Amino acid sequence: MPNLLDIELLRTFLTITETGSFTRAAEEVHRTQSAVSMQMKKLEEMIGRPLFERGARSVTLTPDGFRLLDYAQRIVSLSEEAAAVFSEPELQGQVTLGVPDDYADRLLPRVLQAFARSHPHVELVVRCEGSSSLGERIEKGELDLAIVTKCDVGEGEVIRREALNFVGAREHATHLADPLPLAAGPQTCSWRRSAQHALESVGRKYRVAYTSSSAAPLISAVLAGLAITILPESAVRPEMRVLTERDGYPALPPCDIGFLRARHARSAIHDALAHHIVTRIGNLSPAVLADAAE
Template sequence: MTALLDADQLRTFIAIAETGSFTKAAEVVNKTQSAVSMQMKRLEERIDRPVFVRDGRASKLTEDGQRLLDYARRIIKLNLETIAAFGDEELSGRVRLGVPDDYADRYLPEIMARFSRAYPGVELSVTCEPSVELWERIDGNEIDLAIVTNCESQRAAETFRRERLLWVTSNRHPTHTEEIIPLALGRPTCAWRRTAIERLDVMGRPYRLLYSSSNAGAVAAAVLSGLAVSVLAESGLRPGMRVLTPADGYPDLPSCQIGLVRNAHESSTLANALAEHIISSLDNLSEAAIAAE
């Protein structure tokens, strides 16, 4: 009988592929680096193909590794859904989730609704803060899970979603045509803010930072009222906003990666259950891989 692929090895494989590093992946899956290396050796022996090749300090997927990644994501997702469907244990207690303010209003309703139906006896405590501060709360053992923007992070996170970053303005005001562009952006630690300013500097477009806030509602209000131009992830678009393109004189922006960070100090069944619901609710990477086949 043909031996099946090991789900734990596949999860570690996905973590390496997404972080580009055995060391960072070890943090994600809460294993030692030697254990991660041994898992990948056994996985390569099982499929009789190399899945990684060294590229400087990074680990890059081979062509066979890229093929395996699509299958691995689908296998792990189905595994988690199956466990949740047949879980008889009535969980109770409290689980702490951190979410950036700009994701809370669009992601939390679905996450909370699905999780509450599955585990009515669990209290979900939510903290809304910028990604940088959520990393600190994870390190301080103050929250169990965090959804974070992972555009350029050097920290390990399980990337499950990718979205376009877009320039936005009001569709009722010509704010974007002003000679000196008025901007409404996040605080100085915001990766989107740094990216926007860097792209404008490269183009030589003059601008002034008119509003600075980590509150997504405040930034959106400045845009919709015609006071400023901003940068948002694709899912953050609101009625009344217009997307700006290079034809309008605004440069293309990189995509935004959204990831999940787990508290390595205190793993729990509740936190793992919530993580499964978050990934199954918001994952668009596996869907994209399936659609591409």
């Protein structure tokens, strides 16, 4: 039977990745540096593989270290969630969350399921609008929290980064059309601007055939074989095909997904939902852990 992973070892492992230093991690977990080193040695023995590559002044995660990182985040998060369910006072009330429909059907269920389990008496009101509109509502205090496309808003914390892709329907050859019919957001949409710039950079002729601030009509146009569109990887559906450089499509810059919080949203309910958003859909972790001790 495989060794069960120790939660405290995983907490220390995560603290090292977050602080970028064995020394600072030791301060965070209230242990000596040598104790932290011993913990990581024990964790590596349990995993059976090295997790760190140590240099003179820095340490980096090995490929196995990165593999463990995702599991460690989920294991510790679930442990904290389970403890909160039985130890924290039950929260009640209402919280409003804004999210573009690009993300609603793929990313949002991860948040809703966990939040409902932990806080069954909180009413969660979800509003789907474009990122720019959500940013304005947050600023006016009409929403508590929002998940947005970062470059469309310019503020907030980046919590997730995904590849942005040209996509077409698997059952249609619309991607071969000349000029290319494009389904995209309004002119203010950063994905639209990125797609147009990329196509123009390779001399690909196109026309904007469908425009909508909602993802549903754009996806419908793609699946009907009427156009191609631009989507982050989490929104790509099985019946779609990602169009790459082999298909004659240039690479697009990544999509940064951000998190906004209104100035008034500082209660325990808001803290709880914010925690679930960041831990459930966030995927950013440091690639290099600098200034670490041996």
